[in-house]
Amino acid sequence: xxxxxxxxxxxxxxxxxxxxxxxxxxxxxxxxxxxxxxxxxxxxxxxxxxxxxxxxx
Numbered sequence: 601x602x603x604x605x606x607x608x609x610x611x612x613x614x615x616x617x618x619x620x621x622x623x624x625x626x627x628x629x630x631x632x633x634x635x636x637x638x639x640x641x642x643x644x645x646x647x648x649x650x651x652x653x654x655x656x657x
Contacts, residue, residue: 601613
């Protein structure tokens with residue numbers, strides 16, 4: 601990394617990946633995307649076909 605203002609010595613930045621944090625983030629993302637996809641799909645599946653084709657809902 602470049603040195604911060606007022607300094608001439610840079611520093612090495614590192615990213616530490618903790619397995620349980622990565623797994624939690626992955627599961628949260630999958631769960632959120634599933635809920636976001638299933639909720640409108642269930643609502644649309646309960647409509648009559650003619651009503652669904654009207655695009656007014």
